[in-house]
Amino acid sequence: MAIRDEFEVATGQVRQAVQRFALGLLVIAAFGAMLVGKADTVLVEHARVLALDLASPVLEAIARPVAVANRTIADLKEFASLREENAHLREENARLLAWQTAARRLENENEGLRGLANFREGPEASFITARIVGDSVSAYVRGALLNVGRKVGVAPGQAVVTGEGLAGRIAEVGDNSSRVLFVTDVNSRLPVLIERTRERAILAGDNSTQLRLTLLQSLQGVQRGDRIITSGHGGSFPVGIPVGEVVETNEGHVRVRPFADFSRLEFVRVVDYGVTGLVGGGHTAPSTPSGVAGQRVR
Amino acid sequence: MKVDGPLAVLDRWGRAALPGAVLLFFVLLTLAPLRAPFLSNALPLLPALAVFQFSLATPERLPGPLLLVMGILLDLLLGGPGAPVGVSALGFVLIRAAVMANRRYLVGVPFLFQWFGFCLLTLGFVVLVWGFTALWTWTAIDPVPALIQYVVMVVIYPLIGPLLARVRARDPLNVPELSRGTARPGETTS
Numbered sequence: 001m002a003i004r005d006e007f008e009v010a011t012g013q014v015r016q017a018v019q020r021f022a023l024g025l026l027v028i029a030a031f032g033a034m035l036v037g038k039a040d041t042v043l044v045e046h047a048r049v050l051a052l053d054l055a056s057p058v059l060e061a062i063a064r065p066v067a068v069a070n071r072t073i074a075d076l077k078e079f080a081s082l083r084e085e086n087a088h089l090r091e092e093n094a095r096l097l098a099w100q101t102a103a104r105r106l107e108n109e110n111e112g113l114r115g116l117a118n119f120r121e122g123p124e125a126s127f128i129t130a131r132i133v134g135d136s137v138s139a140y141v142r143g144a145l146l147n148v149g150r151k152v153g154v155a156p157g158q159a160v161v162t163g164e165g166l167a168g169r170i171a172e173v174g175d176n177s178s179r180v181l182f183v184t185d186v187n188s189r190l191p192v193l194i195e196r197t198r199e200r201a202i203l204a205g206d207n208s209t210q211l212r213l214t215l216l217q218s219l220q221g222v223q224r225g226d227r228i229i230t231s232g233h234g235g236s237f238p239v240g241i242p243v244g245e246v247v248e249t250n251e252g253h254v255r256v257r258p259f260a261d262f263s264r265l266e267f268v269r270v271v272d273y274g275v276t277g278l279v280g281g282g283h284t285a286p287s288t289p290s291g292v293a294g295q296r297v298r
Numbered sequence: 299m300k301v302d303g304p305l306a307v308l309d310r311w312g313r314a315a316l317p318g319a320v321l322l323f324f325v326l327l328t329l330a331p332l333r334a335p336f337l338s339n340a341l342p343l344l345p346a347l348a349v350f351q352f353s354l355a356t357p358e359r360l361p362g363p364l365l366l367v368m369g370i371l372l373d374l375l376l377g378g379p380g381a382p383v384g385v386s387a388l389g390f391v392l393i394r395a396a397v398m399a400n401r402r403y404l405v406g407v408p409f410l411f412q413w414f415g416f417c418l419l420t421l422g423f424v425v426l427v428w429g430f431t432a433l434w435t436w437t438a439i440d441p442v443p444a445l446i447q448y449v450v451m452v453v454i455y456p457l458i459g460p461l462l463a464r465v466r467a468r469d470p471l472n473v474p475e476l477s478r479g480t481a482r483p484g485e486t487t488s
Contacts, residue, residue: 026362026391033370033384038434044374044383051374055326062330070332134329136376138342139444140431145329186437207440265331 049174052145056177059133060147067266074264125238128152128270130160133177142185142207142262143168148270149176159230159271165242165259166190166230167268180268183211183243183258191233192243197221200231203243203256211244213254222249228256238271317352317360318368320462324348325372340450345372346423347455349390350416351462353397354404365390382434389423396422409460416459417452424448 037044078085134145148154150173158170160180168182169190181188188205192213201216216222226246232239248255302310324344332341345368352360369387396419397404404415424444432439 022362023391023395026366027388029366030369030384030388030391033366033387034382034430034434037383047383048374051371055329055375058326059329062326066330066332132331134375135331136329138328138376139428139447140381140439141376144331186435186439207443 045172048179049172052172052177052179053149053174056133056145056147056174059145060131063131063133070264070266126272128154128272130154130178130268130270132265132268136179140186140207142182142188142205143171144180144182144265144268146178146180146268146270147176149174149178151175153272154178154270155272159237159241160268161241161271162260162265162268164261165244166237167258167260167262167265169237170270178270182262183260184209184262190237190243191231192228193231194222194246195227195229196223197226200233201228203228209257209262210247211256211258213246213256216254222246222254224249241271314359317348317356318364321345321348321352321360321364321368322371325368325375328372329375340447340454342372342376343420343424343447343451344458345369345386346389346393346420347416347451347458348462349393350397350419351459353394354401354412355463357394357398360394362391362394365394382430385427385430385434388430389426392426393419393423409456412459413452413455416455420448420451 128148130146130148132144133147136143136145146154146160154170154173156170156173160167160170166183168180168185168188170178171181172179182205183190183203184205184207186205186207188203190203192201192203193199194201199217199221202214204212204214206212213222213228224246228243228245230237230239230241230243242259244256244258246254247257324347327344328341330341349360349365366387369390370384372386373381373383397415400415404412424447428439428441428444
């Protein structure tokens with residue numbers, strides 16, 4: 001009996017030692033994964049894409065009921081303010097009709113002038129509509145997962161737009177899934193134009209709800225309410241997608257509120273512009289020489 | 299020794315797989331486009347909650363290597379470009395180790411103590427992830443969103459924690475004297 005007890009004690013000690021050793025091993029493995037991720041970004045990219053492709057069917061199954069729930073909540077909220085909303089929309093409609101007339105007139109005029117100037121239009125953009133199946137929003141990332149991938153022509157670097165304006169850029173693409181990096185993400189750098197002054201700048205995200213306008217030549221020209229549009233520099237984005245409007249200018253800081261409402265995105269469009277100049281990486285060189293024709297004609 | 303029927307085998311397998319399955323579900327749920335304010339921001343910490351609670355209840359069904367895999371999966375799915383892959387895995391493994399080492403202060407104590415333990419460990423986890431992400435990307439990351447995440451998680455812990463704790467194997471001591479049989483204190487049925 002005593003021998004058996006001793007044996008049990010001994011095995012218990014061995015087990016404890018193994019357990020302690022196991023913790024060290026696991027910690028080393030975790031560190032190893034981090035180091036590998038830092039050293040071999042391509043491998044990690046592949047792993048991410050694989051994980052994305054595997055997870056996206058499950059996510060799609062989760063996303064649908066969640067979307068229904070979200071919509072129900074939004075509907076209930078809207079019922080409360082239906083009357084005001086209606087009046088507001090009517091007013092806006094009247095205003096927009098006036099704009100439509102103006103736009104038609106300008107479009108005609110533009111066409112005529114382009115004919116005169118022998119202007120060559122940039123590549124024709126086509127759209128891929130996608131459902132957002134996952135949010136990759138945490139304290140460190142602002143993005144989303146889409147249910148479209150390489151099979152339908154999505155490629156890294158393509159622009160992702162909503163009805164209101166630019167949402168972000170495709171960062172990773174799997175066979176049937178892709179990841180969008182929102183413009184608000186800390187890694188997002190976007191070459192833009194200030195619509196009124198045609199001044200170039202870089203719009204940078206910082207994971208907050210607003211964007212930062214940097215690399216401006218001068219701050220004088222910027223006013224509150226100025227619209228910011230994509231400049232098309234770098235070649236992967238079409239020119240003139242609305243991005244946001246300036247909401248704050250003080251002491252060298254220009255803050256921009258994006259038009260896209262990231263809190264209620266459900267469907268987005270991926271703009272296939274034909275050229276994808278920027279692939280992966282994420283950092284856009286501000287002064288790519290391949291300027292778009294719209295700039296030179298001016 | 300009695301041979302188990304198929305139902306009992308299924309039951310055993312189900313019990314063994316449950317914590318891992320719940321953790322996997324939470325990892326995937328992290329990405330669900332839930333649009334509830336605050337709650338959706340806190341989702342990335344749900345797996346940490348599961349790890350804490352299951353390490354407390356049935357650590358043998360949530361072995362370290364599984365946590366490593368789950369953590370890396372979470373980082374792969376959630377992470378943007380440049381984010382460290384494996385930092386959540388490290389956090390999970392450390393949470394498990396910390397819970398295991400302090401079981402006597404966490405098991406069989408009033409719920410408030412468990413909650414306090416969860417607060418401490420999750421704070422460690424959040425700080426670890428924040429620190430590594432900042433270090434890895436070499437940018438000063440605003441800690442406020444991470445702290446909001448943390449606070450929301452601490453607040454909803456009492457809602458989810460006890461639910462997950464139900465997977466706990468019945469300790470013979472909790473079973474009425476008559477049906478306790480020959481089991482000794484500390485032994486668990488599984």
